[in-house]
Amino acid sequence: MMRRARDHAWITGIGLISSLGHDTAAHWQKLNGSCTPRPVIDPQRFAPYTIHPLAAIDFAKQIPRTSDQRQMERWQKIGVYAAGLALADAKLAGDEDLLECTNLCIAAGNGERDLALDARILAAAGPGGAEGAYLNQSLTAGLRPTLYLGQLSNLLAGNISIVHKATGSSRTFKGEEMAGVSAVADAVARIEAGEGELFLVGGALNAEREDALLACELSGALYQDLYSSVWQRRAQGGGVIPGSLGAFLVLESARHARRRGAMPYARVSDVLSSRSRRGRGDVAAAAAGLFSRLGLNPKGGDLGILSGASGAEPATTEERQFIAGLAQRGVTPVVRAWGSVLGHSLEAHFIAGLALAALAISNEAFYPPFDTSEVESAHDVCPDRVLVTTFGHWRGEGMALAQSAW
Amino acid sequence: MGSRMLDAKGRPVVVVTGIGLVTSLGVGARASWERLVSGQSGVKPITRFSTDGLRTTIAGTVDAFDITPLSAHDLSLTMAEVAASEAIAQAGIGRAGHFPGPLIVATPPSELEWPHLNRLLEGPSDAGLAGYQRILANARSGAFADLARHVRFAAIADSLQQRFGTEGEPLSVCTACASGATTIQLGLEAIRRGRTEAALCIGTDATVHPEGLIRFSLLSALSTANEFPHKASKPFSKRRDGFVMAEGAGALVLESYDAAKARGARVLAVVLGCGEKADDYHRTRSRPDGAAIIGAIRKTLDDACVAPDEIDYINAHGTSTPENDKMEYVSLHAVLGDHLARTPISSNKSMVGHTLIAAGSVEAVFSVMTIGAGVLPPTINYDEPDPDVPLDVVPNVSRPARVSTILSNSFGFGGQNVCVVFSGEPA
Incomplete structure (x- = not known):
């Protein structure tokens, strides 16, 4: 059997909500000004940790039924809302026939616990801690029956199917930052191999909760000093400043998009990943290895890079070294680390970077520096191609190329 | 162009060359299988924690490993390692510390358990x-870094990758109780695309801890037939009253047929095809007309290039909940029609319990063994047929039968439906 030529994966819809705003237009407007954008932060609520709180969102606009909202935790609402924006942007919302064959590739952790219940149970426990009959009775009486559905990783996807009726297939990838890379890679591979035409890819983080902060802080990953950009945290030991965010993309085969007259923001290709053991120099070596595999054309010249640096060390410093070393390959990197303005969003982070790359490519304008360090030169660049990176705060290195679809 | 063995759609044929298993019935595929086909149950009273005040006090726990203190992460990882070691040894693939392909693993929720929260609260x-x-302040001290593995969603995959030396970024997946089947689907697709010649697919779950049990109990999903644990899981029978939580891990080595043949490996079964379809009806229930399950089965048969009447046997999802077993019947009937009455179908869960995230992997291993052994495992505890679910469930005792094409069903909360078709080695 003869195979058709490989298809291309186009971004035909974007949904993005964060501390900066409730849609892509708000993000473009705030990020594409002439000077470094001002981040929205809250240093008090979870002190000594700073977070980027979600902008005011009326969830009912995308999740009209209160019965649906009641059965979701906030990370799911953030995701379902952003997913709805992406579907509407791609003109899929309400089109039952297309939604029926829209495949979900979701990057997710699991959702929030009932923190007040946990605290009550722990406070009233005896000297041995919460255990035995006391724990059993407290949980049986105290847990909301539907809370587990707000915690399960795959219930972000489940809620998207229920609320937006996207039901072609449904896969949830786990694993912090790399979950986002896995979700994008799965969708792009299936499009390029002709295994599917329409994909909804995304993730969400609710950074405004202690259990999410705890998961990072057990290994000392959070940044505790006053806010600074990801490149400027090294002197204080580095660290992550989380940001609430929902990022979704509609990825569509170019043939399918042409057939229905959908306009592309950009094409995604070369979704690459590795998992180094994080010894000294491992991240820089992994990044260089991935970069060599990219189908860059031309290989040299100006290259816009949207960096997913988390601020965690030593990965952030090693990424910086890798970027500095690109000059030896004839590449002039123009770097913007979006984590400095949106915060770090774990599973959703890479997808948010692709969304920003797609906005820049379709608007034919790159972003001003997102910080004032020497890493992000004020040099302008024509964003007909943008490299998006992510380097997990613990593990995983990922890259993808977004470029003009034309 | 070489002379690759291709399927009817022109894709490389994908086979199983190694299997490994840990269940409540035993450690190792052979040990589990022998007790499975003799109709024994692995369900028993829970002894690892107090069940005082709980509605359900039984489970198919795996108690074969000495893990102290016990945690979902540590037991899930140990079981996955044991199952994967067995599968890789049987396949005889790669070399020590290097598996020549990616790892795809289905893992349970990553979360702190109550002993961890107690420790964190009592910190300095x-x-x-x-x-x-207070917990965050204690975490900040750095004294609890050993707990990080419990909340890292990629921790199990990371350890497995290091142990077995799989290639590339490992995938950690969750499609609820269809997760194990999803790992096989992802492996199948990767080999068909030519991205790899082999894949290591694992599902593992060890979440029988107080909160794990209570949250399913609060969803009214669990059997409360505590008095006779062996009798509690009774798929398709009239008095079924919920599933029984269980622990376990299943591992499969998938390879392209050509790669397996080239190195002289024994082919245990062919993975003919996979399919999936998401439901939009309810978080824990299927559409009443079964449309999503029907869609998953039809997509699977289409992917496998198999007609409905070519299915010889069905390895059921068969959880023993009133809802699941009815919907599984309704949906199968819609696709298989009259052929369903002639098709035996049994539920491994009647004996091992419901291994949740691992179920699709465990049942895939049993499906492969069913083809190899020519014996259909029974559905035990089938004492009273449900007239609304008229199926040949291979009641209570196993049955010798040569079957060449098996459909394995996996359905999960959140509207996840994934099916796989296995067959014997191509002639």
Whole structure:
């Protein structure tokens, strides 16, 4: 059997909500000004940790039924809302026939616990801690029956199917930052191999909760000093400043998009990943290895890079070294680390970077520096191609190329 | 162009060359299988924690490993390692510490358990803090870094990759109780695309801890037939009253047929095809007309290039909940029609319990063994047929039968439906 030529994966819809705003237009407007954008932060609520709180969102606009909202935790609402924006942007919302064959590739952790219940149970426990009959009775009486559905990783996807009726297939990838890379890679591979035409890819983080902060802080990953950009945290030991965010993309085969007259923001290709053991120099070596595999054309010249640096060390410093070393390959990197303005969003982070790359490519304008360090030169660049990176705060290195679809 | 063995759609044929298993019935595929086909149950009273005040006090726990203190992460990882070691040894693939392909693993929720929260609360902080503020202050001390593995969603995959030396970024997946089947689907697709010649697919789950049990109990999903644990899981029978939580891990080595043949490996079964379809009806229930399950089965048969009447046997999802077993019947009937009455179908869960995230992997291993052994495992505890679910469930005792094409079903909360078709080695 003869195979058709490989298809291309186009971004035909974007949904993005964060501390900066409730849609892509708000993000473009705030990020594409002439000077470094001002981040929205809250240093008090979870002190000594700073977070980027979600902008005011009326969830009912995308999740009209209160019965649906009641059965979701906030990370799911953030995701379902952003997913709805992406579907509407791609003109899929309400089109039952297309939604029926829209495949979900979701990057997710699991959702929030009932923190007040946990605290009550722990406070009233005896000297041995919460255990035995006391724990059993407290949980049986105290847990909301539907809370587990707000915690399960795959219930972000489940809620998207229920609320937006996207039901072609449904896969949830786990694993912090790399979950986002896995979700994008799965969708792009299936499009390029002709295994599917329409994909909804995304993730969400609710950074405004202690259990999410705890998961990072057990290994000392959070940044505790006053806010600074990801490149400027090294002197204080580095660290992550989380940001609430929902990022979704509609990825569509170019043939399918042409057939229905959908306009592309950009094409995604070369979704690459590795998992180094994080010894000294491992991240820089992994990044260089991935970069060599990219189908860059031309290989040299100006290259816009949207960096997913988390601020965690030593990965952030090693990424910086890798970027500095690109000059030896004839590449002039123009770097913007979006984590400095949106915060770090774990599973959703890479997808948010692709969304920003797609906005820049379709608007034919790159972003001003997102910080004032020497890493992000004020040099302008024509964003007909943008490299998006992510380097997990613990593990995983990922890259993808977004470029003009034309 | 070489002379690759291609399927009817022109894709490389994918086969199983190694299997490994840990279940409540035993450690190792052979040990589990022998007790499975003799109709024994692995369900028993829970002894690892107090069940005082709980509605359900039984489970198919795996108690074969000495893990102290016990945690979902540590037991899930150990079981996955044991199952994967067995599968890789049987396949005889790669070399020590290097598996020549990617790892795809289905893992349970990554979360702190109550002993961890107790420890964190009792830490050194003395600033008059309470609850999570105190816990965070203690975490900040760095003294609890050993707990990080419990909340890292990629921790199990990371350890497995290091142990077995799989290639590339490992995938951690969750499609609820269809997760195990999803790992096989992802492996199948990767080999068909030519991205790899082999894949290591694992599902593992060890979440029989107090909160794990209570949250399913609060969803009214669990059997409360505590008095006779062996009899509690009774798929398709009239008095079924919920599933029985269980622990386990299943591992499969998938390879392209050509790669397996080239190195002289024994082919245990062919993975003919996979399919999936998401439901949009309810978080824990299927559409009443079964449309999503029907869609998953039809897509699977289409992917496998198999007609409905070519299915010889069905390895059921068969959880023993009133809802699941009815919907599984309704949906199968819609696709198989009259052929369903002639098609035996049994539920491994009647004996091992419901291994949740691992179920699709465990049942895939049993499906492969069913083809190899020519014996259909029974559905035990089938004492009273449900007239609304008229199926040949291979009641209570196993049955010798040569079957060449098996459909394995996996359905999960959140509207996840994934099916796989296995067959014997191509002639």
